[in-house]
Amino acid sequence: MREEVRMSDYDVSGEGEDRVPEWEMGLPSDEDLASLSHSLIPPNLAMAFSISPENIRTIQDVNLASETTLSSLRSGSSGPNTSSSEEEDRVGSSSPGSDSKKQKKTSDDDGVVEEGDYGTEDATTGRKTMKRQRLVWTPQLHKRFVDVVAHLGIKNAVPKTIMQMMNVEGLTRENVASHLQKYRLYLNRLTTEGGGPSPSSDKLFSSTQMPVYAHHMGMQEHHHHQNHNGTANAYMMQQNKFGSMASYPPVGGGSAYEN
DNA sequence: CCATAAATAT
DNA sequence: AATATTTATG
Numbered sequence: 001m002r003e004e005v006r007m008s009d010y011d012v013s014g015e016g017e018d019r020v021p022e023w024e025m026g027l028p029s030d031e032d033l034a035s036l037s038h039s040l041i042p043p044n045l046a047m048a049f050s051i052s053p054e055n056i057r058t059i060q061d062v063n064l065a066s067e068t069t070l071s072s073l074r075s076g077s078s079g080p081n082t083s084s085s086e087e088e089d090r091v092g093s094s095s096p097g098s099d100s101k102k103q104k105k106t107s108d109d110d111g112v113v114e115e116g117d118y119g120t121e122d123a124t125t126g127r128k129t130m131k132r133q134r135l136v137w138t139p140q141l142h143k144r145f146v147d148v149v150a151h152l153g154i155k156n157a158v159p160k161t162i163m164q165m166m167n168v169e170g171l172t173r174e175n176v177a178s179h180l181q182k183y184r185l186y187l188n189r190l191t192t193e194g195g196g197p198s199p200s201s202d203k204l205f206s207s208t209q210m211p212v213y214a215h216h217m218g219m220q221e222h223h224h225h226q227n228h229n230g231t232a233n234a235y236m237m238q239q240n241k242f243g244s245m246a247s248y249p250p251v252g253g254g255s256a257y258e259n
Numbered sequence: 260c261c262a263t264a265a266a267t268a269t
Numbered sequence: 270a271a272t273a274t275t276t277a278t279g
Contacts, residue, residue, distance in 0.1 A: 132266095134264085134265060134266075134277070134278080135264095135265070135266090136264085136265090137264080137265085158270065158271095159270070159271095160270085174265095174266070174267075175265080175266085177270075177271085178264085178265055178266060178267085179264090179265080180270095180271095181271075181272070181273095182264075182265085184271090204264095
């Protein structure tokens with residue numbers, strides 16, 4: 001029996017160019033697949049169970065949802081999910097305070113960002129292409145990042161692969177690359193300075209356990225919570241806020257913002 | 260105004 | 270892909 005499929009058999013770095021016919025056997029063809037806008041429930045059945053008219057989801061809707069997810073991530077407000085408990089968590093709650101600068105509406109904004117929403121018309125799609133929101137690396141998001149990086153090992157931990165493994169919708173390669181840069185900087189600071197992690201720097205990193213590269217890179221248990229699509233989205237990662245980060249203090253502490 | 264986080268440019 | 274530089278944010 002040599003049917004076993006090892007992890008290394010997957011084409012991780014490649015784009016999946018090589019298809020495995022056996023795996024595609026029995027899968028519905030493109031024609032057989034219901035279109036995105038097609039109703040999953042027959043109208044009569046829906047009526048019988050008094051199911052409210054289904055929301056038809058188009059590609060645009062999906063893309064919009066993706067954007068919304070990002071927005072939600074960024075703003076820390078409840079996204080598409082209506083039944084979930086809402087968390088009002090803002091990252092920068094520890095600013096000096098006495099400085100009265102632009103302050104966002106605290107109570108009733110739901111998911112809409114304070115940055116201007118730029119909308120430019122895209123000729124090809126006809127759809128509005130919004131400028132991507134500035135991604136906020138929540139502890140949960142970072143946790144997943146660290147998890148994946150540790151899992152891949154230092155050799156395979158490149159932005160593209162990491163992004164794919166994290167499988168967070170809306171997350172770009174650039175996002176990962178940028179974060180990876182900081183992360184490596186942080187790791188170097190630890191290893192070169194001899195292991196005295198200064199608590200004042202890199203809140204996110206210091207609050208997350210450092211991956212043990214020196215160890216055998218055997219894949220340890222990793223609990224990926226995923227949805228039915230196999231896609232974790234940024235929204236589920238912000239469910240609870242800072243896991244091990246109680247205070248999230250301003251680094252300088254004595255940074256005088258007033259002049 | 261400063262320090263930092265993230266984005267963008269090389 | 271890595272690193273340097275710039276920009277936004279707290």
